[in-house]
Amino acid sequence: MTYCVGAMLKDGLVFASDSRTNAGVDHVSTFRKLSTFSIEDERFMVLLSAGNLATTQSVVTQLNERLDGLSGEATLFSAKSMFEAATIIGTTLRGVLELHASFVQAQEGDPFASFIFGGQIKGRPPRLFQIYSAGNFIEASPDTPYFQIGETKYGKPILDRTIKHGMALKRATMAALISFDSAMRSNMGVAPPIDLLVYRNDSFKADLRIDVLDGDTYFGTLRRAYGQGIMSVFESLPEPSWTI
Amino acid sequence: MTYCVGAMLKDGLVFASDSRTNAGVDHVSTFRKLSTFSIEDERFMVLLSAGNLATTQSVVTQLNERLDGLSGEATLFSAKSMFEAATIIGTTLRGVLELHASFVQAQEGDPFASFIFGGQIKGRPPRLFQIYSAGNFIEASPDTPYFQIGETKYGKPILDRTIKHGMALKRATMAALISFDSAMRSNMGVAPPIDLLVYRNDSFKADLRIDVLDGDTYFGTLRRAYGQGIMSVFESLPEPSWTI
Numbered sequence: 001m002t003y004c005v006g007a008m009l010k011d012g013l014v015f016a017s018d019s020r021t022n023a024g025v026d027h028v029s030t031f032r033k034l035s036t037f038s039i040e041d042e043r044f045m046v047l048l049s050a051g052n053l054a055t056t057q058s059v060v061t062q063l064n065e066r067l068d069g070l071s072g073e074a075t076l077f078s079a080k081s082m083f084e085a086a087t088i089i090g091t092t093l094r095g096v097l098e099l100h101a102s103f104v105q106a107q108e109g110d111p112f113a114s115f116i117f118g119g120q121i122k123g124r125p126p127r128l129f130q131i132y133s134a135g136n137f138i139e140a141s142p143d144t145p146y147f148q149i150g151e152t153k154y155g156k157p158i159l160d161r162t163i164k165h166g167m168a169l170k171r172a173t174m175a176a177l178i179s180f181d182s183a184m185r186s187n188m189g190v191a192p193p194i195d196l197l198v199y200r201n202d203s204f205k206a207d208l209r210i211d212v213l214d215g216d217t218y219f220g221t222l223r224r225a226y227g228q229g230i231m232s233v234f235e236s237l238p239e240p241s242w243t244i
Numbered sequence: 245m246t247y248c249v250g251a252m253l254k255d256g257l258v259f260a261s262d263s264r265t266n267a268g269v270d271h272v273s274t275f276r277k278l279s280t281f282s283i284e285d286e287r288f289m290v291l292l293s294a295g296n297l298a299t300t301q302s303v304v305t306q307l308n309e310r311l312d313g314l315s316g317e318a319t320l321f322s323a324k325s326m327f328e329a330a331t332i333i334g335t336t337l338r339g340v341l342e343l344h345a346s347f348v349q350a351q352e353g354d355p356f357a358s359f360i361f362g363g364q365i366k367g368r369p370p371r372l373f374q375i376y377s378a379g380n381f382i383e384a385s386p387d388t389p390y391f392q393i394g395e396t397k398y399g400k401p402i403l404d405r406t407i408k409h410g411m412a413l414k415r416a417t418m419a420a421l422i423s424f425d426s427a428m429r430s431n432m433g434v435a436p437p438i439d440l441l442v443y444r445n446d447s448f449k450a451d452l453r454i455d456v457l458d459g460d461t462y463f464g465t466l467r468r469a470y471g472q473g474i475m476s477v478f479e480s481l482p483e484p485s486w487t488i
Contacts, residue, residue, distance in 0.1 A: 153397030157426040161471065162478050169488045174481060182401040198488050208488045218484050225481050227405065233473030234406050237418060240462050244413045244442050244452050 001189030002033055002150035004048035005159070005176050006116035008128040008140040011169050012200040012207070013118045016176040017048045018150075018184075020191040034195040035060050036206065037067070037076045043121045044204045045076055045085060046197055050150035051113030051133065052104065058096045059113065063089065082127040083139075086117050090135035097133070114149045119199065126201055154186040155179035169198050169207075174222065177212065181223045192216070245433030246277055246394035248292035249403070249420050250360035252372040252384040255413050256444040256451070257362045260420040261292045262428075264435040278439040279304050280450065281311070281320045287365045288448045289320055289329060290441055294394035295357030295377065296348065302340045303357065307333065326371040327383075330361050334379035341377070358393045363443065370445055392423075398430040399423035413442050418466065421456065425467045436460070 004017040017033040033056070037045040047063075049056035066075045079085035097111060104111035117137075118128035128140040130147040140147060142165040148156060162175040173196060183190040191214075198208035212219050248261040261277040277300070281289040291307075293300035310319045323329035341355060348355035361381075362372035372384035374391040384391060386409040392400060406419040417440060427434040435458075442452035456463050 153430070154401055156430050157398055157401070158474075160429055161474055170483060170486075173484065173486075173488070175478070178478070178481075185404055186397070186400050200488065208486055210486065218482075221482055222484075226477060229477030229480070230402075230405055230474070233470060233477060234419070234422070236473070237422075237469050238462075238465055239414060240417065240466075242414075242417075242452055242454065244417070244444065 001187055002050040003152065003155060003180065003183045003187075003190045004033060004050055004116055004149045005146060005155070005179060006046075006048060006118050006128055006130075006140075007146040007163055007172050007176065008118065008126065008165070009145065009169055009172050010142075010166050012198060012203075013046070013120075013126055013128060014169060014172045014176055015046045015048055015116070015118065015195075015197040015199075016173070016180065017195045018180065018190050019193050019195060020189060032195060034197060035064075036197070037063070037119075038204065039077060041122070041204050043077070043119065044199060044206070045082070045117070045119030046199065047089065048116040048149065049113060050115070052109070052111050054104075055093070055096050055100065055111055055113040056115075058100075059089065059092050059115075062092050062096070080121070081124060082117075082119060082121060082129070085119075085121075086129045086131060086137050089115060089117055090131050090137055093131065093133070094135040116147050116149055120201065120204065122204065126199070151183055151187050151190050155183040158182055169200065173198060173208075177219060177222055178226050181226065192219075194219075245431055246294040247396065247399060247424065247427045247431075247434045248277060248294055248360055248393045249390060249399070249423060250290075250292060250362050250372055250374075250384075251390040251407055251416050251420065252362065252370065252409070253389065253413055253416050254386075254410050256442060256447075257290070257364075257370055257372060258413060258416045258420055259290045259292055259360070259362065259439075259441045259443075260417070260424065261439045262424065262434050263437050263439060264433060276439060278441060279308075280441070281307070281363075282448065283321060285366070285448050287321070287363065288443060288450070289326075289361065289363030290443065291333065292360040292393065293357060294359070296353070296355050298348075299337070299340050299344065299355055299357040300359075302344075303333065303336050303359075306336050306340070324365070325368060326361075326363060326365060326373070329363075329365075330373045330375060330381050333359060333361055334375050334381055337375065337377070338379040360391050360393055364445065364448065366448065370443070395427055395431050395434050399427040402426055413444065417442060417452075421463060421466055422470050425470065436463070438463075 112133035115131040120126035194212040356377035364370035438456040
């Protein structure tokens with residue numbers, strides 16, 4: 001299972017993904033699900049992947065191999081807008097599925113994949129998209145500032161409560177980590193290391209890129225503080241008047 | 245969508261279900277998903293239903309119609325144990341699916357259903373089961389004291405943190421209501437009234453049975469207190485040392 005979150009805040013973008021890939025509990029591996037595409041001082045793009053690993057790896061490889069522009073096709077480096085770049089990813093995904101989907105499905109496998117894609121091209125505002133398995137996509141806005149893909153539900157309530165477009169980037173990384181904590185507690189298929197990347201508007205580089213490992217001291221402190229906080233909130237809640 | 249929770253605590257059982265049934269947002273109705281079967285001072289059983297409404301209504305109706313024992317079949321009133329009673333429900337579910345499943349599936353509908361079933365028969369301990377769509381079932385234990393059916397994921401993290409076998413029944417009703425709050429915030433298909441029933445061991449009756457309505461004052465207070473509590477926990481969490 002996979003869990004990825006991308007958020008668009010007023011000061012920049014926050015991306016987080018776990019690194020667990022599994023086909024059943026006895027076939028568990030660690031793969032990166034976060035890829036970056038950048039030209040110094042001109043564009044910075046981040047792609048988070050969920051779903052069939054053969055599909056997502058094929059999409060990412062093709063996106064990378066085309067970057068030299070030799071094929072004559074539009075690339076993430078030639079795209080004039082993030083919208084055009086998202087369209088290229090969607091089209092690449094469709095191409096991969098066209099080649100492989102029927103064979104995977106014939107063996108009752110799920111060939112599908114989805115992506116969170118965000119970044120900025122110089123002279124334009126940063127943007128964040130969720131790309132569906134069909135290759136179409138939606139865009140984040142101040143009202144809906146975050147997207148999730150993969151094992152999304154356990155970690156959604158805390159994001160719904162905390163993520164606001166106007167919040168500080170550092171606070172947003174904390175909200176993302178707590179959301180991962182919730183997902184990890186309820187689904188053993190979501191696991192560290194957590195790949196965390198923060199992009200600050202107009203920097204055209206990764207302003208923070210860290211691996212939150214299993215034994216990470218800060219993550220441990222955060223999880224404990226949050227867990228204890230929830231328990232003390234629960235203990236202090238007003239009791240109902242009913243008699244049992 | 246449906247959301248139901250059942251918990252087995254040291255002092256008794258707690259059941260909660262929403263009442264929303266929908267087939268798309270333009271076809272929303274309110275149906276009870278909590279049924280009781282009882283013989284005064286001898287047995288008390290509660291059944292929570294999720295899934296295809298035609299399937300669950302057919303199962304509940306058949307369980308009720310057989311209670312007079314005229315058909316000669318084993319019934320929830322003749323069962324010598326909760327295990328036997330759960331078996332009867334599973335068998336009834338299989339019978340309904342055998343009759344209807346292929347026709348529903350032919351129209352791409354989902355005919356399946358699942359249940360939480362709990363209660364007590366005099367002279368025996370209270371028990372709690374989750375009955376799968378296949379008619380088989382698992383039983384709760386002090387280590388795994390609760391089950392969920394329906395739209396389970398949003399409301400699971402808070403139950404994982406708070407529900408303990410040794411907790412007071414009143415605290416468990418509060419944990420269940422907060423779990424419903426999380427489910428309702430993230431899925432508009434889960435909605436009040438919430439049917440809440442508490443059974444205290446050896447009472448053989450509903451010790452509390454209330455409808456938590458949309459405008460319920462206590463539920464409103466609880467939701468606000470919990471939401472504000474989470475936000476103040478979040479605000480007081482230790483910040484990471486990284487610089488963004």
